[in-house]
Amino acid sequence: MSNRKINVGIVGCGFVVDYYLDTMFKYKELNLVGVTDIINERSDKVSAHYKVPAFKSAKELIENTQLDILINLTDPHNHFEVTKLAFEHGIHVYSEKPITMDIKEIRGLFDLAKSKGLFLSTAPCNLLSSAAQTLLKAVKDNKIGTPRLAYAEMDDGPVHLMNPEKWKSKMGIHWPIKDEFEVGCTLEHIGYVSSWLIAMFGKVEEITAFSTCLDNHKCPGLVEPIDSPDFSIAILQHSSGVISRVTSGIMAPKDRSLRVVGDKGVLSVEDTWDNYCPVKFEEYTSIKLKAARKTFISKNPIARMIFGLGKKTITPIKRKFSLNPFHNNMEMDFCLGIVDLANAILTNGKPTFDNEFSLHINEVSLHTQYALNKSAVKLGQNKNVERIVIS
Numbered sequence: 393m394s395n396r397k398i399n400v401g402i403v404g405c406g407f408v409v410d411y412y413l414d415t416m417f418k419y420k421e422l423n424l425v426g427v428t429d430i431i432n433e434r435s436d437k438v439s440a441h442y443k444v445p446a447f448k449s450a451k452e453l454i455e456n457t458q459l460d461i462l463i464n465l466t467d468p469h470n471h472f473e474v475t476k477l478a479f480e481h482g483i484h485v486y487s488e489k490p491i492t493m494d495i496k497e498i499r500g501l502f503d504l505a506k507s508k509g510l511f512l513s514t515a516p517c518n519l520l521s522s523a524a525q526t527l528l529k530a531v532k533d534n535k536i537g538t539p540r541l542a543y544a545e546m547d548d549g550p551v552h553l554m555n556p557e558k559w560k561s562k563m564g565i566h567w568p569i570k571d572e573f574e575v576g577c578t579l580e581h582i583g584y585v586s587s588w589l590i591a592m593f594g595k596v597e598e599i600t601a602f603s604t605c606l607d608n609h610k611c612p613g614l615v616e617p618i619d620s621p622d623f624s625i626a627i628l629q630h631s632s633g634v635i636s637r638v639t640s641g642i643m644a645p646k647d648r649s650l651r652v653v654g655d656k657g658v659l660s661v662e663d664t665w666d667n668y669c670p671v672k673f674e675e676y677t678s679i680k681l682k683a684a685r686k687t688f689i690s691k692n693p694i695a696r697m698i699f700g701l702g703k704k705t706i707t708p709i710k711r712k713f714s715l716n717p718f719h720n721n722m723e724m725d726f727c728l729g730i731v732d733l734a735n736a737i738l739t740n741g742k743p744t745f746d747n748e749f750s751l752h753i754n755e756v757s758l759h760t761q762y763a764l765n766k767s768a769v770k771l772g773q774n775k776n777v778e779r780i781v782i783s
């Protein structure tokens with residue numbers, strides 16, 4: 393293979409930029425040629441710290457470098473214009489999620505990319521992690537027989553109770569509380585698991601979804617009330633026939649686990665954000681299944697051992713990570729998707745997050761986010777059901 397590097401440039405130097413720059417320089421395929429932010433102070437600071445040229449605008453960055461990939465790290469409300477600009481200049485795009493907040497805009501960008509033969513690749517990229525690849529292989533290798541069902545939790549914890557106003561990036565940028573609440577946790581997070589589910593079980597053919605805002609005034613004194621959903625549930629019917637259920641929220645404590653249920657057992661990952669999370673396997677036998685239903689057995693460690701109720705760890709697939717597992721408390725390597733795209737360009741191949749896959753993940757996110765409770769059936773007629781009061 394030639395030693396050609398792929399020129400990448402970053403637009404948007406806010407909270408998240410350090411996550412990318414933490415690992416970017418370790419990838420020999422990537423050559424960061426410049427950064428920019430409409431708040432020039434931010435890109436200047438990144439430029440000084442990481443020793444990379446800063447430009448006054450996205451246009452200036454594009455016009456003064458030979459960009460192959462524009463990395464769009466602007467806030468979601470600004471994604472559309474920046475991605476469109478890149479495509480108009482014949483540059484591939486790796487976009488933070490969501491591609492935009494509007495499905496018509498996303499389809500427009502998808503068509504524009506197609507007409508120009510360009511890639512539109514999207515975050516999140518934890519599908520490329522060792523944990524995800526190990527799970528995908530175990531499912532493909534028939535470890536659990538025919539998969540039937542998957543349960544994915546994407547609860548990020550009640551962030552408003554964790555002093556988010558004090559969260560700052562390495563470059564000193566505050567976590568954008570208002571923007572995060574406005575965009576909402578479904579658009580921000582569901583892709584971290586929907587990408588795994590779609591990769592394993594195929595395209596989503598039907599969605600039944602519910603979303604709502606449980607608390608519209610989470611940080612009084614800091615941000616005005618915001619009505620974007622902070623809780624959603626989506627039932628996804630995949631082309632393979634598997635049904636998956638995804639819950640996204642920022643009200644319940646952190647739970648980012650995923651379970652895949654098949655005819656021969658269950659595969660599970662405790663934390664889908666952890667690139668190195670072990671994949672566990674519980675094999676079914678009728679004795680084990682019956683034993684697990686008996687409380688006195690399932691609560692007793694010795695009885696559990698006798699009945700073989702433990703989980704086994706699947707041998708992990710080793711992936712080329714630049715990230716040390718104990719690196720800065722960050723379990724995720726944000727550059728995996730960019731490297732994957734760069735390698736696709738270098739080899740005339742296709743990235744894992746190709747245009748169709750990226751569009752589809754975003755369709756699922758947007759349908760879930762905007763489901764609200766439109767299809768709810770009102771059960772108000774029965775007035776005799778009362779709350780039970782414990783005396």
Ligand SMILES: NC(=O)c1ccc[n+]([C@@H]2O[C@H](COP(=O)([O-])OP(=O)(O)OC[C@H]3O[C@@H](n4cnc5c(N)ncnc54)[C@H](O)[C@@H]3O)[C@@H](O)[C@H]2O)c1
Pocket residue numbers: 403404405406407408409428429430431434449450465466467468470473474488489490565566567568571580
């Ligand atoms: N905040 C997080 O914890 C987090 C984590 C993972 C992914 N993300 C995603 O990363 C993206 C960025 O998030 P963030 O938290 O860094 O937001 P942020 O608001 O901190 O940063 C966005 C930056 O983009 C700049 N910008 C906006 N329009 C621009 C334009 N046209 N040209 C140049 N710069 C422009 C803004 O000035 C700002 O500095 C979002 O899509 C978000 O969903 C955020």
